[in-house]
Amino acid sequence: MTHRMQELASEIVRLQGELDREIEARRKVLGWRLKERIVEFEHGITIEHRRLRTKISRFLRRSPAATVLTAPVIYSLIIPMVILDAWASLYQAICFRAYGIPRVSRADYIVLDRRHLSYLNWIEALNCLYCGYANGVIAYVREIGSRTEQYWCPIKHALRVTDPHRRYYAFLEYGDADGYRARLDEFRKRLQAEPPPDAQMRE
Template sequence: MTARMKELAGEIVRLQAELDREIEQRRRALGWSIKRRIIRFEEGIVAQQRQLRISVTGLLKQASPATILSAPVIYSMIVPLALLDLWASIFQAICFRAYKIPRIKRSDYIALDRGHLAYLNWIEALNCAYCGYGNGVIAYVREISSRTEQYWCPIKHAVRISDPHKRYYEFLEFGDAEGYRARLESFRDGLRDPAGAKRAIDAGSRPLP
């Protein structure tokens, strides 16, 4: 990693911390907080939210025919999503154990917490749960596949990739044959011991990802 890349990475970390502070301030302004994955609303907030709830009948009256007709197609995606979720979990349970890579906590990516919102009727809450599950599965699988790519092929593509995963920026440049042979095991070590890899980077002892 070059000095400029380290500088940019540090700036990203600083901005993320600033964003987290702004999010926390916004949470307090909306009257809720979260601690250890438990959501707490201030007194009276739930009652205020219920006043804004639309009945299921009212929601269906507002829906266009296209929305109603397309709903079964949308929900049919639950089958491949559930299979992907199951297969990815089996994959990491077997392969990551074999590679000695720490396994990913599924709960860090799949959140079904929107049902706590009192302003949602049961159809809206179901829709939110479905979207949370679907996007959570994709994020979960993406992290599994990104760790797999770092283990087997930490090389950037020659062409520009739209929205690459977060590990991609640390990968070796396309065509860096010497770097690949010299550093492949370092990338793998970084997966097995992320804390050790960070210490090595900070000390400048070796250029781990």
């Protein structure tokens, strides 16, 4: 990685921290905070949220026919998602232990907290639960895949990749044969010594 690329990567990390601080400030404006992974709303906000909940009958009347008809197709994806979740968990439990790679914490990616929002009716809460699970599984599997890629093939592609995972920017340049032979073990050792995400956030 060139000096300029290192500067850009550092800037990305800095901006992510700044974004996190802005999100925290917005939480305070909306009247809630996290306490040991539990959301706490200020007094009176929950009552107001319940007042804004849409009744099921009205919700269904306002739903387009196309939405109702395609719902079974959307929810049918739960089957491959559960299989992918279980298979990826088994894969890292076996292979990451064998390679000495820290395992990905599933709970850091699959977050199912939106169903507790009082302004959602049970259909909306179910939709949020499903989306949180499906997108969480994809993010969880992506992190497992990125660690696997760093261990076996930390090389950038010749063609542009849309929205690559966070490890990709540090990978070796396409065609850098000497770097690959000389630095593959370095990438593996760096991965094996990597602290968990919560430890990185505290630094």
